[in-house]
Amino acid sequence: MASAIIQWNYSTIEWLESNVSTSGNAVIRVTDPDEDLDDTTIDQITIDVYSDSDSGGVQTTLSETDEATGVFEGLITFTSDGISSGDTLRVSEGDTVTAEITDTTLPGPDYTSSDTLLFAATTTVGTAFPxxxxxxxxxxxxxxxxxxxxxxxxxxxxxxxxxxxxxxxxxxxxxxxxxxxxxxxxxxxxxxxxxxxxxxxxxxxxxxxxxxxxxxxxxxxxxxxxxxxxxxxxxxxxxxxxxxx
Ligand SMILES: [Ca+2]
Ligand SMILES: [Ca+2]
CATH class of the missing domain: 2.60.40.10 (Immunoglobulins)
Incomplete structure (x- = not known):
């Protein structure tokens, strides 16, 4: 009887833009080969995104960039006068915007299948104008x-x-x-x-x-x-x- 050794990976999360405008948008990217659950389909993951102006924020879905990449991306749109919904997040000039992924597939032996870790990335709104x-x-x-x-x-x-x-x-x-x-x-x-x-x-x-x-x-x-x-x-x-x- 054969058994496979599964080596899990830590998620990484990043904004592709280090600062954004109040009416702009930005790509968020998560890399975790563990979340490529099926290498013949585009998998999806869910992340949390929030700002100083809207600490409740939104849950948004990222899609795998191809069938078996383990890389997931999504576009977050910012609004300063609208409400947060779906992929749209309310922000104000000067806000910090945070994206978080909860990784439930963590490498052993330090972690077991019952452990989770939060990974976060931030970008700032309007840093062109201190x-x-x-x-x-x-x-x-x-x-x-x-x-x-x-x-x-x-x-x-x-x-x-x-x-x-x-x-x-x-x-x-x-x-x-x-x-x-x-x-x-x-x-x-x-x-x-x-x-x-x-x-x-x-x-x-x-x-x-x-x-x-x-x-x-x-x-x-x-x-x-x-x-x-x-x-x-x-x-x-x-x-x-x-x-x-
Ligand atoms: Ca896949
Ligand atoms: Ca993982």
């Missing part, structure tokens, strides 16, 4: 209500703390523009914000008003965040010194 480059602010300045430069600020005079905000991305970007004014001791005397959205490539001048109540030296610092509730910075801070007489 957060601080998404909506950079520049040229922080003090202007009057008409946008003209103010040479000297008097106590009780309303001025605008303005900066130019630019969206260099190929998608819309919502943002919150926050202005913090601190006195010479570092005490915050004013914190205010506005929210808006920039279309792809759009620049705008954002401004928040401030009325100093006493003379002195102040520093106004501009923050650009995802939103007031999501302090992910979209820009390095920019600041301007203000002498109030």
């Amino acid at each position: 957060p601080l480059e998404r909506a950079p602010a520049a040229n922080a300045r003090v202007v009057d209500a008409s946008g003209n430069s103010v040479a000297e600020v008097s106590s009780g005079q309303q001025v605008q703390i303005a900066a130019d905000v630019t969206n260099g991305q190929s998608k819309d970007q919502a943002f919150a523009y926050l202005v913090q004014v601190q006195d010479a001791s570092g005490v915050t005397v004013s914190l205010s914000w506005l929210t808006g959205s920039l279309t792809s490539g759009q620049s705008m001048t954002a401004a928040q008003s401030w009325t100093p109540t006493s003379s002195g030296s102040y520093t106004a610092t501009v923050f650009v965040w995802e939103s007031v509730s999501n302090p992910t910075a979209l820009s390095p801070t920019v600041s301007v010194n203000i002498d109030v007489v």
